[in-house]
Amino acid sequence: MAGAVAHFGNWVTVILMVIGLYVVLARGNLIKKLIGLSIFQTSVYLLYVGPGKILGGTPPIIAEGFTVYANPLPHVLILTAIVVGVATLALGLALVVRIHEAYGTIEEDEVLGREGDS
Amino acid sequence: MMHRETIPRVVTKLLFPFILLFALYVQFHGELGAGGGFQAGVIAAAAVILYGIIFGLSAAHRIAPPWLVEMLVPLGVLIYAGVGVVGLLLGGNYLDYFVLDPDPVHGQERGIFWVEIGVLVTVSSTMIAIYYAFAGRGR
């Protein structure tokens, strides 16, 4: 039990990761798939940022009396990853809008069912 | 578009300059504390998007014409990457800010300043472009 509490952050990461992947694979609605994809990517942000935090650590600015600093690098990396995630989501949604215009539906099985007609 | 609601229309007009001012504050405060081009860009874009929601898409097109927005997206990237090339021309490596000023520390500051300007331009115009693209669909 103590272990489970100590690894709280990791549990959240894993749960989000699995939920996200499950939604991507199991849902047929193209928008819901993108939501799942976003949740999946968010879990990775946590995976990186979590270990960067050091208990009692301060922001990494050299000052007297502080010797323990948190690692700023994961935050920088994840800032980049968030931008990438937003770009992916925007492109994905734009594609869904176009698919809706072309097929009149955003349900994957219906879209694939109408593929042969074109 | 909201034709009859007086309060949102008046409030939007009042808030508009302050939102832009706040964006600039966040942009230039980024050197000292929380802030920077990403946040400032989104705030600045929010001003235009709010204007578009209240007064209609064509009104927003008047204050931020689509062709200008489409030009600003690549321009910001050019500014960012261009700073790197300036470092290259001044004898350093690519993205070398140390050589931008005789004092290397000041050079870093100068490099980041221009990079953040590039980020501001691209992020704000991208946000507006996305809004235009989705709002203008189906017309």
Added chain:
Amino acid sequence: MIATHLPALQVVIPLLAAPICAMLRRGSHAWAWATVVSWTMPVIAVAILLQVLEGGTISYWIGSWEPPWGIEYRIDTANAFVLVLVSAIGAVVMPYARASLEREMPADRQVWYYTMYLLCLTGLLGMAATGDAFNVFVFMEIASLSSYVLIALGRDRRALVAAYQYLIVGTIGATFYVIGVGFLYVMTGTLNIADLAERLPLVENQRPVFVGLAFLTVGLSLKLALFPLHFWLPGAYAHAPSVATAFLAASATKVAIYLMLRFFFTVFGASYPLADLAIPALWIALSLAAIVLASITAIYENDVKRMLAFSSVAQIGYITLGIGLNSEAGLTGSIVHLFNHGLMKGALFLLVGGIAYSTGAVTVDRIAGLARRMPLTFAGLVIGGMSMVGVPGTVGFVSKWYLVLAAVERGWWWLAVLIVASSVLALVYMGRLVEAAYFRPAPASSAGDQEMPLSMLVPAWVLVGACVYFGLDTGLTAEVAAQAARGLLGTP
């Protein structure tokens, strides 16, 4: 002075060119600009390769920050070779693009095509040049996002669905990769690939490292379309604009394969994932499954672009087979086939795109009797097909030679026989095309079909010629590939 900055210029020039291209707003201007830029790329890449062959590994510090703190571009023979392949294909397809895209999309979209093409080139070259594991992810996403757009620009609505499916799968692949890198970062505290290689042995047998390796392997396998993670590939290749298909088929999966080599051999050290863990058996089994099953699917496919896409999956199987053999000969075969397959699949997709230019959709039935109307196109297709089969005198033979050699070296005669026997499958699916085009009567509806314009035919034939040239003069490619293999294995 400029010689020292080549690694940065290789990536920065297309990066800067892309926004300028977007500002041009006219299809013809954008095309001229993108062509000029893409033709400087192979010049730089070849210069880098010569530098590496002469003076060893190049290390370039972005922003003058010392690695491992700053981002380092680190180029040895293996990635210099990949840079040459990607930039050469990128340059060859550009003259072709003009006429092909004029027919396939409206003028206002062409600007976006060229912009996205330059960004995709940036991403692919960046993935190959950088020596920083997280930087790889950033470039991977630049390349992927732009390639989703390239595919979505295809001529009918199925392109949208293909692009969407590729977006979902590609993002999952890239995210798996970044999870893997995250685990390695947590364990070692570094993202620099050379530094990772030094620090990993200290923590080698701990569980997070295994997990990281697993995520990396699956993520990159999705990107390189290793069987059975290839399901996104046929749709994406079949519906993209012809020129985009040729470019992506010849370069995108190849860069992912290079990264796999980099992580398996440089970072983990060949002995670790491929000898100590149970990976090789599984790896070879999957590669063989790819070769056999994807080839059989290709045989039954009626749409020629899809057929070639399945053939790509099979050919990637040969490349990964060489990785699984884990020896100098095997790795040489892998790297040389990476290059050769880029050449021949690029050539075939360009030729098929040329047929599509005239006929619209390309199915086996539709090309019946067309060889008489398009003699040059189909002559190229025959040579490309012979290369796919591995006839001596073509590049396909060179790669298979090394793979068979590696299998015999191990004493696995059954594998050597299988590699040779699998060529028959390629013979069957390429043979179907040839049979239909040369020996079936042409239907009356094909009377108006004619050869593609010269601006498209010449680039296609340049690649066909390269298939023969590098098949006869193996000194260049095989020597460089062997040196790259030694570099990866760490043997002098």
